Amino acid sequence: MKNGQPDPADKLEQELRRGVLTLAVLSQLRDAQYGYSLRQALAGKDMPIEEGTLYPLLRRMEEQGLLKSEWRIEDGPPRRYYVLSPEGRKVFERLSTNWRGLVGTVEKLVTEGES
Amino acid sequence: MKNGQPDPADKLEQELRRGVLTLAVLSQLRDAQYGYSLRQALAGKDMPIEEGTLYPLLRRMEEQGLLKSEWRIEDGPPRRYYVLSPEGRKVFERLSTNWRGLVGTVEKLVTEGES
DNA sequence: ACAATATACTGTGTTATGCTATGTATAGGG
DNA sequence: CCCTATACATAGCATAACACAGTATATTGT
Numbered sequence: 001m002k003n004g005q006p007d008p009a010d011k012l013e014q015e016l017r018r019g020v021l022t023l024a025v026l027s028q029l030r031d032a033q034y035g036y037s038l039r040q041a042l043a044g045k046d047m048p049i050e051e052g053t054l055y056p057l058l059r060r061m062e063e064q065g066l067l068k069s070e071w072r073i074e075d076g077p078p079r080r081y082y083v084l085s086p087e088g089r090k091v092f093e094r095l096s097t098n099w100r101g102l103v104g105t106v107e108k109l110v111t112e113g114e115s
Numbered sequence: 116m117k118n119g120q121p122d123p124a125d126k127l128e129q130e131l132r133r134g135v136l137t138l139a140v141l142s143q144l145r146d147a148q149y150g151y152s153l154r155q156a157l158a159g160k161d162m163p164i165e166e167g168t169l170y171p172l173l174r175r176m177e178e179q180g181l182l183k184s185e186w187r188i189e190d191g192p193p194r195r196y197y198v199l200s201p202e203g204r205k206v207f208e209r210l211s212t213n214w215r216g217l218v219g220t221v222e223k224l225v226t227e228g229e230s
Numbered sequence: 231a232c233a234a235t236a237t238a239c240t241g242t243g244t245t246a247t248g249c250t251a252t253g254t255a256t257a258g259g260g
Numbered sequence: 261c262c263c264t265a266t267a268c269a270t271a272g273c274a275t276a277a278c279a280c281a282g283t284a285t286a287t288t289g290t
Contacts, residue, residue: 008179009206012137013213015276018248019131020221027228036267046220053248055268060247064123077256077267091124096225098128103218105161106135110211113142130247133277151238168277170239175276192238192285237286243279250273257266 021049021057023099026084026092029067034079058082066091136164136172138214141199141207144182149194173197181206 024047028038039054049057058080061067066088071078084092139162143153154169164172176182181203186193199207 008181009209011275012134012206012210014248015134015137016210016214016217018134018276019127019129020134020217021248022127022130023221024224027224030228034267045224046216047224050249051268052250052252052270056248056270059269066123075257079267091127092228094124095127095131096229099131099221099225101161102131102135106138106214109139109142109160109162110214113145113207114211126246129277133247136277149238165278166239167241167279171241171276190286194238232290233288234290235286235288238284240281240283242281245276245278247275247277248273249275250271252269252271254269255267257264259264260262 017047020047020099021053022061023092023095024049025054025057025061026066026088026095029082029084029088032081032083034072034081036079038082061088132162135162135214136168137176138207138210139164140169140172140176141181141203141210144197144199144203147196147198149187149196151194153197176203 024042025038028041033041035051035055035058038058039049039051042049058067058069062069062082065085067082068085069080069082072081139157140153143156148156150170150173153173154164154166157164173182173184177184177197180200182197183200184195184197187196
């Protein structure tokens with residue numbers, strides 16, 4: 001049955017998180033991880049991501065040269081491990097800086113709006 | 116012809132700002148403003164927004180009940196003034212809180228990733 | 231008076247993204 | 261042998277930001 005009229009704020013909160021997803025992924029892939037474990041790790045750190053979001057995101061990021069990946073066969077099914085490329089490390093630095101700038105800007109706007 | 120390979124980081128930075136736009140607008144509309152002046156104000160506070168982004172955003176936010184608007188005729192051309200609705204004020208509070216939570220979460224992820 | 235510019239808003243089309251839903255396949259427990 | 265958890269993939273949908281173009285009024289310079 002769900003909620004008849006979804007609070008618009010829900011969608012807005014989702015939009016808020018949107019741009020952060022790539023940054024979150026970058027932050028976790030200094031050491032190689034596969035998609036599923038990455039998802040668990042992020043969920044455990046208050047940054048849950050849907051499968052249908054994460055897997056395409058990882059592929060996209062590899063296409064953009066931010067990540068490298070390889071299949072590994074251990075115990076269990078084959079897993080695709082992802083890790084930052086050198087380019088990915090640079091983009092992570094840059095995006096982190098940019099993020100902090102944004103945080104400062106928004107903080108000013110918001111506190112001012114609360115006055 | 117433009118640039119053949121735009122830096123992927125540019126797009127990512129844009130995505131970062133994306134979700135914040137609504138919050139930024141909400142923060143500025145305690146007192147009524149019209150689109151053009153709002154755009155100037157935000158640009159002056161390090162939060163520039165394209166016209167093609169801002170005007171549809173304002174309309175959407177009004178549809179969602181976050182803003183109220185009215186045409187006013189003063190000197191100069193008619194201007195559509197926007198201001199927060201009661202609902203908009205509530206959403207602004209809620210989104211601000213949510214934003215700060217997100218900032219904390221990301222901060223942890225990022226600093227950890229830098230270690 | 232006229233042209234040029236700044237102001238102010240609108241509309242169209244493109245592109246990118248997140249999510250839901252679904253599908254595939256393997257591993258392990260009861 | 262089913263059922264769940266693990267692990268990855270993808271098609272389809274809705275939304276949103278931007279580039280670009282268009283409309284119209286006000287102001288300024290000459």
